[in-house]
Amino acid sequence: MSTLHPGYFTDGLDADPALAAAIRGELHRQNAGIELIASENIVSRLVLEAQGSVLTNKTVEGLPYGRYYGGAEFADAIEALAVERARAVFGCAFANVQPHSGSNANAGVFLGLLKLGDTILAMDTAAGGHISHGHPATLTGRDYTIVRYGVNRDSERIDLDAVRELALRHRPRIIVAGGSAYPRAIDFAGLRAVADAVDALLMVDMAHFAGLVATGLHPHPFPHAHVVTTTTYKSLRGARGGMVLWNDESLSGRINGGIFPGVQGSVMLHAVAGKAACLGEALRPEFRAYNAAVVENARALAETLAAAGLRIVSGGTDTGLMLVDLSSRGVTGDVAAKALEAAGLAVNKNMIPFDPRPPEAPSGLRLSANAGTARGFGADAFRAIGGWIDRVVRAPGDDATLAAVRAEVEALTARHPIYGPPAAGISRP
Known part of the structure; x- marks a missing residue:
């Protein structure tokens, strides 16, 4: 027991009535209302408990089994478990589960694989793209040359011919597929053909349909994509955060370095534990039934x-x-x-x-x-x-x-x- 701060290790949320009232109010709001926001989902109690665990106390930097700080035995085991499960869920060779968000995952990939000023071809936010793919208000939009593609006015779907024309004209280093408000399946093979034509990398941000990919209900970015990013909430129904997935080992050092120390520092281990929990759930048969019901x-x-x-x-x-x-x-x-x-x-x-x-x-x-x-x-x-x-x-x-x-x-x-x-x-x- 702490004599300096009585109750420090025993008092719960009721020790802070104002905070407790706000959190209970949010629980009531979620329970009594219907959530239709695409960037939100409801996690399992397992995920809640993993995130609200003693891992909050532990700081580590670097990759599992190669940390800068000591006392990382169980931290390493937890992150390695999350990586193993991510690879199993998405059938890829490599995974980085450290990004604090999908935007950090994207920024880390860009930093690791591009030079400042390189050209990115990505979907315009006005057509359904995500701000982290090069909106002028973001670091990505400031630090790289952004060319935007949209959708066909009649079909409101991606026009591969238009994307190809922009790629041939601007010669991007990375073409980004996926967005924030695009409701249709994406032709990854077609986009890879465009990328190959201009010697670009294809990056797929599958944040809004990762659960469907994991269960075979949406076209799979691999083997067409060179690198895939995603959030771990939304359709994965898990902890808030991001991941990067890839198959080419030659990209590993650049991608991992782009995340740490490139765009963020210490690993949020409690979030990584929550990711491990939801990825474990994604390997169960009922997760496919859930995503089929979503569609x-x-x-x-x-x-x-x-x-x-x-x-x-x-x-x-x-x-x-x-x-x-x-x-x-x-x-x-x-x-x-x-x-x-x-x-x-x-x-x-x-x-x-x-x-x-x-x-x-x-x-x-x-x-x-x-x-x-x-x-x-x-x-x-x-x-x-x-x-x-x-x-x-x-x-x-x-x-x-x-x-x-x-x-x-x-x-x-x-x-x-x-x-x-x-x-x-x-x-x-």
Whole structure:
């Protein structure tokens, strides 16, 4: 027992009432509402406990079995386990599980494999790309020459001929596939052919569909990609963080060095333990069933919204996410998102391809079936969710409608509670 700080090793969250109230409030929000934000999911209790463990106390730098600090026996075992599982899940030769985020994974790859000023060809954020692929506000956008490709105006899908023309004109060193709001399967073989034509590397950021790749429900980036990055939450349903995967051993030193010491320092071992936990779950048969349900539920939601008269960008989805065009309703994404949150439905506003509106008040919403499926919602539940979204965006300023929908939302979530007291030592309010 610490005599200097009584209760230091024994007091829990209740020792800080203000913090405890906020965390319990967030637990209640998650439990009573429906999460439709594509960048979020709901982890298992196993992942929660791994992340909230004594690994929080341990600092290490470097790769397993080659650390700069001592006392790393169990830290090495945990990170090695996460690496082994990542390789097994995605069928690759090498993995780095240290990135603190998907953006750090991307930045580390760029730093390791490129020279400052080199050209990157990546999807424009206005077409569904991710900011870490070269948005002007990021270090990547500042430190490299960024050329952006978009989607075909009619199909709203990647046009390989247009990508090839840009690649031949600008001769990028890396071509990036994958994004933040692109709902369709990607032709990795076609993009690799473009990369080979200009002697570029192909990098695939599969953050939003990694779970589908892991279970054979989406085209696999390998063997077409030279390097693959991903987050470990979203469709992998695990700890927040990132990973880098590759097969060519000659890239190992550059990629590992790009992560550490290139863009970050000490390993967050508690997060690595959470990654090991979710990757272990991804090796189980039920994880494929989960991802198959995600695809089915996303299609049910998209079809319901389309039947209600809301346009689905590109006409549908091949993944767990979709973009919804609100233009026909005369409501903007920011207004709709605020009203939906009041009704218990958490979504995010999003630009659609060729959006005439600004990012702060765009024409669309981005929706995902990931978190609802994790709770056990089936296709019928997602059809009901589609109906609630339609009702809210028809009358976003009608408090009675929002209250009525919220009551129906809470009736559904009550049948699918998350965790149950106590979750990570926190009892439900």
